[in-house]
Amino acid sequence: MLALSTSELDRISELIGREPSRVELYAFDAGWSEHCSYKSSRVHLRRLPTEGATVLLGVGEDAGILDLGEVDGVRYGVVVAHESHNHPSQVVPYEGAATGIGGIVRDVLCMGGTLIGLLDPLRFGRGDLEGHAHQRYVAQSVVDGIGGYGNAIGVPNLGGDVYWDESFDDNCLVNVVALGLVRADEVVHSRVPASADGWNLILVGKATDASGFGGAAFSSLTLDEEQAEANKGAVQVPDPFLKSVLMRATYRTLRGLRELNVRDPGFKDLGAGGVLGCSAELVAAGGMGADIDLDAVHVSVGDLAAEVIATGETQERMLWAVPAGAPTELLLRIYNEQFGLPHVSRGARASVIGRVRADRRYTMRHRGEVVVDVPVDALTSGIRYEREIAEAPNRESSDPVLHGDAAVLLLRVLAHRDVCSREPLIRRYDRVVRGTTVIPAGHGDAGVIAPIPGSALGVAVSVDGNPRYGKLNARVAGELAVCESARNVAAVGGEPIGLTDCLNFGDPTKSPQMGELVEAIEGIGDAARALGLPYVSGNVSLYNESAGGSSVAPSPIIACIGRVADVSHTAGFAFKSPNSVIVLLGPRSGALGGSVIAEVCGADGGMLPRASFGALRGELDVVRAGFADLTIYGAHDVSDGGLLACVAEMCMGADGCNGVGARLEPAAAWAPGVPELAAWFGEAGGFVVEVPPEDAETFIARARTAGAQAVRIGQTLAEPRLIAGGSDVALSELASAWLTPLEDLYA
Amino acid sequence: MPKTAIIVFPGSNSEEETLRAVQAAGGKGRLVWWFEGPDALKGFDAFILPGGFAHEDRIRAGAVAARDPIMIAVLDAARSGAPVLGICNGAQVLVEAGLVPGTDKIGKPQAALAPNVQGHYVDRYAEIELAAPPERCLFTRHLEPGTRIPTWSSHGEGRFCFRDDHTRRRILDEHLVVFTYVGGAHNGAEFDCAALTNPPGNVLAIMPHPERAGWRYQQLERVRFEARGDREAFLAPCGGSRLFALFAQVFA
Structure with a gap:
């Protein structure tokens, strides 16, 4: 099932001067998907503030980096990533939520970061009410999936939030924020350097299988009840055990490459678009091209079609670009022999699958045939749409007059599903692994960690966004989400230094829903500018709709990251x-x-x-x-x-x-x-x-x-x-x- | 000064902070990875199996790790009286390996760590209390009777269960339950058991994590508050750190 429109197909033929091959079709299908190209949102996202004194690395790579400060003359950055896994979590909740964690962890890892925390903003349908068995199943399984993955890999949960609303009955929202710690002088980039001509491209991780085929395109369509079974194949399979070993092997590889003085290795997560999407972006970002040999990709079954190997989204994979010789040997030795990936997960390993070339051409061979041969920029530059925008509905009205006894109402407010204690949910997550937690999730308005052993320098983080507000006025909801996240960081003793956003909206081809997205971007932009806070990363998730075609509550979800100069000056x-x-x-x-x-x-x-x-x-x-x-x-x-x-x-x-x-x-x-x-x-x-x-x-x-x-x-x-x-x-x-x-x- | 090995299995996830806890208590040690093999453990005097999900907890928590080749060296060391501490997943490995509370004549383990009564993973603060005479176990000889220690309990399978009434009687008679949960075991463990030793007292399997409440900054709000604004005190070892004191001592 391809998501490309006929006019997009015409554009492709025009661009490459011939009819595309089958593999190329799937390549463009992924590369031009909403998920990868932000084709509806990009022109509007440009209006967000992204610069400031606290930015070490701005938007554009796997994750952004904020300046945390200096300890003993060493400058540290906080790696910040924000993703959504909404559609997969609705279709297969446990696996969908788990792979959401799995994916974002790789984004942080690929910047050279050590994983230091996760946050999980969740929006569920009425699973708390009688008669909503499916919504209940989703609400429970998503939390199980997050715990099952995050607890196993040993990254503490630092916070999150949960809201319940009928607009999420058919389309839950499962966002995730991940934080990493990196020395400013050890940041790794999601691109090859100018010297990379002839470098090896090394695929690391799980053996490619047929899971997650068509994932990027799937997440850029509205969920259709009848296709639910077929869509299950587009959800990836999580393997936190392999990831736990991969993380540790990667930390060691990063250290080893530094010892070999390898400057500027390229390192990128395989997400949307699989081997093709990742390799094309990794080399194109450095102004290079690549030759990929699909037969060198380690696979779990022998007869996978070329387009599945090329674009399938099997989890737990990353791509390195390093020089041939000692660096390549080191990398293969650490992953394959020392940490023994093949013994951890069947068929997992590190394999050299191609080479960087200097001329911006991108080719793939499969069983002796050239199956892709295009200018790399055609794949990665994507397309843009100026969607039609209707004025976003403002559903505010005059305030009601309320009656009642404050004490009686207080009990009902405290027992309300959006106010009551989150402790029963949070207890499913490990909040204290790594031993760095100062204020655990649920004990303060923001989670606080001291991630550098022996140092009092800390990170405070909170994630917010109220769907009840989004329903009334998307723009004001965006403003208020920024304000609340900054307040929460300050409330524990942190100094807000930056933001990351995940914008969860409906169908951008429906002009009022597009209008809500644009208004929310205005709102989160205005508030951030007013508070002097830059966005260093973000995500857009569209086509979040009910079975009846109405949008979920417009949900701009904002995380604020704070610096804590001295964790002994914090409090819950x-x-x-x-x-x-x-x-x-x-x-x-x-x-x-x-x-x-x-x-x-x-x-x-x-x-x-x-x-x-x-x-x-x-x-x-x-x-x-x-x-x-x-x-x-x-x-x-x-x-x-x-x-x-x-x-x-x-x-x-x-x-x-x-x-x-x-x-x-x-x-x-x-x-x-x-x-x-x-x-x-x-x-x-x-x-x-x-x-x-x-x-x-x-x-x-x-x-x-x-x-x-x-x-x-x-x-x-x-x-x-x-x-x-x-x-x-x-x-x-x-x-x-x-x-x-x-x-x-x-x- | 003894040398402590923190053994990392594939799937372990608490190795770094466990090593830091040893160092904070004044001990010396390093991480020893599973792929280094049993020979790498030569020259170490004490051993810690840290928390995590070793070998993915396949079959049962700790079951596969208990049969990892590196455990051959740990079993030998334990039988010769060396201190061996298993924390959380490490405790599960020790129980699966039959080191605590020991095996019967034909080698069957006498205890198991069953799923929590809640049926799922639970992460919460938990205070534990020394329930055996301090001299009963190597790791508690320096503590006063009834000492309470803060820990953080984070596990899905932490309910100590014993094989039969004969074993239960032996456990009680020999005071093998070293720590109990204050206020009762939230996970349903028999005898409110939080930590179990072997008859010689050199091996301790503890389910809740002392290294997650081993510094002031990790303590509950009220305890943290007492040191607010005092950076040094805030970062200093306390609480759970007391269970690591042995690693800085010369063993008898």
């Missing part, structure tokens, strides 16, 4: 002490659109809260300063469920047993003019900060000087109670509402 969100002053940063508003409280009250409509970038910069600065000089104990961002849910979580702590209570002033005292329930539960962004009493006045004054709105709203208590809004609730009662909802699915 739990209140640390009684008698602290509780300070709110960020004004409350009457906006209730997309809020949990509106849903709990059964109310429709509403406006989304708007970000004030200037004030947010002030908030971020003052929270960071507070961690730096130890004048605050900790912070938590106000998001899903609003201020009261935020304070309740700080009282309870990640395990529900923190036992520090709080007494809050009446809402009218700190949010005059805002309807009371909107003040308690509205989701206008902000921070709740725990400040020692002696530092409270200074902190508030400092915040106001920085342009942030700061107000004292209460104090912490030794008694395990939350006293607010005219009621007095035991923390144990709050904890039982908050801790248990996801146990049904995951405990």
Whole structure:
């Protein structure tokens, strides 16, 4: 099944001056797919900010790299990659989610990075509700797949999020963020250097089989119920055991090549388009071409068609470009003999499959015949579309008036599927392997690690994006996703230094859905520029639709990466002490659109809260300063469920047993003019900060000087109670509402 | 100063931090890879099998690794009284190899690590308590009776089960359960067992990871908070590190 359109077929014939061969057809099918070429989105993605002082390596290779700082005179970078595996995870959830991890791990590895963390933003259909057995199966199997792969290879989970919405019933979203650590002087590139003429191309990893054939094209189509069985063949088969050994063999190879003074080896992950897609991009990026011998590719079965060997997407494979002689011998020895890949997985190994050539021609031979012979740029430059764009629908409306008792509503908000504790889910993931974890996933707004042994230099990371907001206004949802991810990093004591995005949208040939994508790009671009944060990598996933043809909730998902100068100046969100002053940063508003409280009250409509970038910069600065000089104990961002849910979580702590209570002033005292329930539960962004009493006045004054709105709203208590809004609730009662909802699915 | 080998099987994933834990406790050692073979273990005085999924946990967790050729040298060393510590997957390998709690007369293992009662992998903080007399096991001789140690429990098959009542009686009589989980075993282990030794006391199979709570920065929020702003204290060994003290001592 080819996804190329007839006009695209004509373009190909024009470009190469003849009818394409069968293998060439599949080559273009992959190379020109939405997945590889970003043909609908690229013209718009150019508007995102991608430069800044913190960028060590910008977009364009397997992953981007941010500047983490220096330790003992050595500069370190954080490798950042963001991918989606939405369609595979809907069709075959365990394998789809697992191979999503597998693929992104290779992106980081191929930059020369050591894997230091993973995050998993997930969007499921109504699997939490009765009568949705399939959605439940998807929600459980995806998490099993992520754990099954990530736990086995020994990379800690640092965070993620999960939302449940009916728009994902037929098309879940499974995104993944991976981080790596690399010395700035040891970065490896996804391209061959100018000196690479005659270098060997060495394929490393699993034996090529028929799995994952047509994957790139498949992920660029809408899911069709009738084709579900056929599509299963397009999903790859994960092998975390092989990957675990491959990772370690690769670390050793990288070291060995440095010892041999090999400058600038080329190294690239095999993803979309298989051997052909990877090799063409690796050499084209260096201005070279290649001759590939398909008979030299190690395969698991003998009779694979040439196009399957050329473009199939069998997992656990990477491609090196290194000089002949000692470097090639070293590489073959490490993978094949020392680490014995053939003993780890049947047929796995490292094989020389071709050579780099200087003239930008790309050929493939199979059983003595030339099956591909084209200018390499024809394959890799792809095509662009200027899709028709209709104005994105703005579904905001006037805010509803809510009624109810704050204490009763708090229990329902805490038990809401988008607010309740994620602990039952997170426990399926290894959060502490590698021994570098400082703040584990679920214990702070961002995960924090100290990835360099003996050094206090740390990385904080959070990933965010609220589909309830996306449904109302894609542009504002994009802005708010950036703001929330930056807030989360600051809330643990990190300094935001960069972003990565995954844009999950519907069918770009439908102009309103294309409009939503373009609006969201505007939103995430504006917010990033306002906060001075560059994007160093990203991904676009389109054709995410329901069986009925409507788009999933527009989902711009943003990860923010933060630098932590000293991990001893970080903290999770739990209140640390009684008698602290509780300070709110960020004004409350009457906006209730997309809020949990509106849903709990059964109310429709509403406006989304708007970000004030200037004030947010002030908030971020003052929270960071507070961690730096130890004048605050900790912070938590106000998001899903609003201020009261935020304070309740700080009282309870990640395990529900923190036992520090709080007494809050009446809402009218700190949010005059805002309807009371909107003040308690509205989701206008902000921070709740725990400040020692002696530092409270200074902190508030400092915040106001920085342009942030700061107000004292209460104090912490030794008694395990939350006293607010005219009621007095035991923390144990709050904890039982908050801790248990996801146990049904995951405990 | 003794030399400690941290043995890396294909599929091990906790080797680096385990080596760091040995070094942080003042010991010396290095990673020894499976492909180096049993001869590479000559000259080492103590051995650690780290966490992970050795040989993909095919058949059962630890079952294939227990028969890896490099284990020949470990079995010999264990039988001659050398200290051998297995952590998580390493503990599973030791149990599969019949080193803890020992075998019957015809060589059958007397214990197994069954899937957690939850039926799946569980990752959580877990405090453990010294349940045997400290002198019962080489690794705990320096601890006070009842010492509590923070660990992080991350496994899918950690439920210690014993062969029969005869074995259970022997386990209790000989105090082979060295550590129990405080508050009961979340994974359903018999006797709340978190760590099991062999009758001579030189081999310890521990399911939760002491090296994942072996420095201050890895501790729970409240313990971290006590050292906030103090970089040196934050990065210093504590807690689980105490189980690695033996690797810096001269063995009797």
